[in-house]
Amino acid sequence: MAIKTIFLDRDGVINHEVNYLHKISEFKFIDGIFEACISFKKLGYQIIIVSNQSGIARGYYSEDDYQILTRWLIDQFKEKRINILDSIHCPHSPDDGCNCRKPMPGMFLEAQKTYDIDMKKSWMIGDKETDIQAAIASGISNTILVSSGHIIDKESSSAHFFLTSIKESSQVIKN
Template sequence: MTKAIFLDRDGVVNVEKNYLYKIEEFEFIDGIFESLKKIQSLGYKIFIITNQSGISRGYYSVDDFEKLTSWMLEEFRNNEIVISQVEFCPHGPNDNCLCRKPKSGMIDKILKNYDIDLKNSWLVGDKSSDIECAQHAGISNTIQVKSGHKFKNDDSKADYICESIKDIDKIIQT
């Protein structure tokens, strides 16, 4: 079984910008490459799971999302980081789908392709819906970062809170 780290995209991987789909507006969170290299060296597979309701709202298309994702994955490869799979939910909050976080459908899809040890895996998100998704999926370890949506520490249900993804390697050490 493989241990994994599941990352939300907006606010965790990149700077939060509403309905981001343009490469020229995409900005990686400072320190992400160094941090993920350390995590990867510990034997973690890296996955990205992201709600993309801008698709259902008509702000951008699946093709727009896939172009940005291809570019992002290439940037990770250029920095010697392997993202094993990206899953996205194109639905809106009222569509009652199984994939939109806090539901665990995106993680369930990944589990069809990989034998993952959820008890020794992590999810990093910036919203309570990310943390709830981890809990629904059976992921034991959670980190909520402050680099995306604002929240009060007391309101977080995450196991750990840190400023951004650049700090997760101080928490995940084995």
Template sequence: MNKAVFLDRDGVINEVLTQRVRFVNKPSDFYLLPGVGEAIKLMNDLGYNVFVVTNQGGIGLGYMKESALEKVHQKMKDDLKAFGASIDDIAYCPHKPHAGCACRKPKPQMLLDIAERYAIDLAESYMVGDREPDIDAGREAGTKTVLVGNREESSIAASMQFTDLLAFSKWLAGDSI
């Protein structure tokens, strides 16, 4: 069985709800957060499969088409390649919020599907997110959960918390932060 790090996208990998970017609906809206390229490269070097699991309700709401999302994800891969980093696969939920689908986080279906496809040991894996639905999905899938960012929502019960993805990846590598 393989071990993995599942990453939420917006707010973990890239900017969202900042002065520069409100939502990421086209490649020109996509900006890696500081340290993300180095963090994912380190995860790759440590032998973790790295997957992105992201809710993309903008598709269901008509703000973007799946073809535009594919272009955003290609930009993400290209930006990461500059650091020698790579993502093994990307899963996304295109449905509207509150659509009741099985794939939208906080439900764990995206993680479970990837785990089956890639023979992932969920108990030895991590779900990294910046919001409660990410943490809930990881917990329901059976992963360890990691909250990143400086959210004031202290009620989110993750297994661990870090300021950003690079701090978490250094912890994974055994470095002191």
């Protein structure tokens, strides 16, 4: 039976944006992230993180650095009794032409194939239009764009909902 999933971008949705974040000491959670994820779980959603990580291809940090931070991140959720089903990332640069870097749908399609996800019942919460484009290209129409500190051009966005933070997502995602 297909599952319903909340796909979360990492930087700007789960944590405050820091250019090429790869150090635990620089990681700061967005207020309300844990409460939002608890509400998603209560509604029967699985949670998957999908994140562009071009800092790997650019040589700013290694795949190992990324994995260390990701394991720590997932452990922080576990401590709050929140299971993250998976964390999928694209390590490529924007010029690599891969199918996984958002706005391409590769990470979403990989997750759909691996976990039998019902994309029509799933959601994407991102902070950039490329997050929304990737979700739509993979068959997800339920999309939220959070500003989390930066300006959003609502007129040219394809997102269905606009929020200032993930903290407000329970006003939109009801079941």
